[in-house]
Amino acid sequence: DTGVSQDPRHKITKRGQNVTFRCDPISEHNRLYWYRQTLGQGPEFLTYFQNEAQLEKSRLLSDRFSAERPKGSFSTLEIQRTEQGDSAMYLCASMLAGVTYEQYFGPGTRLTVT
Amino acid sequence: AQSVTQLGSHVSVSEGALVLLRCNYSSSVPPYLFWYVQYPNQGLQLLLKYTTGATLVKGINGFEAEFKKSETSFHLTKPSAHMSDAAEYFCAVSDRGNAGNMLTFGGGTRLMVKP
Numbered sequence: 001d002t003g004v005s006q007d008p009r010h011k012i013t014k015r016g017q018n019v020t021f022r023c024d025p026i027s028e029h030n031r032l033y034w035y036r037q038t039l040g041q042g043p044e045f046l047t048y049f050q051n052e053a054q055l056e057k058s059r060l061l062s063d064r065f066s067a068e069r070p071k072g073s074f075s076t077l078e079i080q081r082t083e084q085g086d087s088a089m090y091l092c093a094s095m096l097a098g099v100t101y102e103q104y105f106g107p108g109t110r111l112t113v114t
Numbered sequence: 115a116q117s118v119t120q121l122g123s124h125v126s127v128s129e130g131a132l133v134l135l136r137c138n139y140s141s142s143v144p145p146y147l148f149w150y151v152q153y154p155n156q157g158l159q160l161l162l163k164y165t166t167g168a169t170l171v172k173g174i175n176g177f178e179a180e181f182k183k184s185e186t187s188f189h190l191t192k193p194s195a196h197m198s199d200a201a202e203y204f205c206a207v208s209d210r211g212n213a214g215n216m217l218t219f220g221g222g223t224r225l226m227v228k229p
Contacts, residue, residue, distance in 0.1 A: 040221075041222070042220055043158070045216040093217075101165055105150075105157035105158040108157050110155070
């Protein structure tokens with residue numbers, strides 16, 4: 001399968017714990033996005049990378065959140081000191097910027113904070 | 115800030131009937147426009163997009179959408195609903211002037227198809 005993959009698909013954690021999610025984009029895509037989707041809502045933009053550079057962060061991305069994309073390949077999203085309000089689906093998307101405007105989404109990681 | 119409105123959080127149609135899902139955007143400069151479909155516990159799949167050119171665009175699974183600048187709309191249609199079309203549909207936009215091409219999504223419309 002050559003699509004966007006995310007790991008894990010589901011994560012249950014206790015409040016206050018740290019969690020890390022991974023996204024592997026389509027291999028030739030230079031742009032990678034993170035979105036968050038809460039139940040019954042549309043996804044909301046969190047941050048994006050152009051190659052390894054993180055170029056924009058939403059106000060939704062509090063200082064407990066950090067994202068990286070070392071070497072411009074896979075990306076990780078870490079949430080420190082999780083809160084119940086962090087419970088959501090975290091979606092990753094990738095795009096070949098400069099060629100197309102189409103973002104391809106992964107299956108998402110569903111986080112439940114208890 | 116750009117906003118996207120999808121009228122009707124739930125739409126129910128009979129199998130074989132016309133599907134019409136509505137989407138309106140707020141910006142005065144027409145953005146890039148997209149429709150995505152999401153099946154339960156899955157990511158989003160692109161149905162179709164409008165960036166330039168012909169205002170009636172065809173997508174996968176028999177769906178099409180028409181960009182109407184005067185109405186700031188991009189409604190999604192399908193002539194004949196199939197049971198497999200039951201899913202959540204999201205309209206999304208991306209500002210032309212924004213180099214980041216981030217997507218702003220509407221709240222979604224859940225399509226139910228009755229046999």
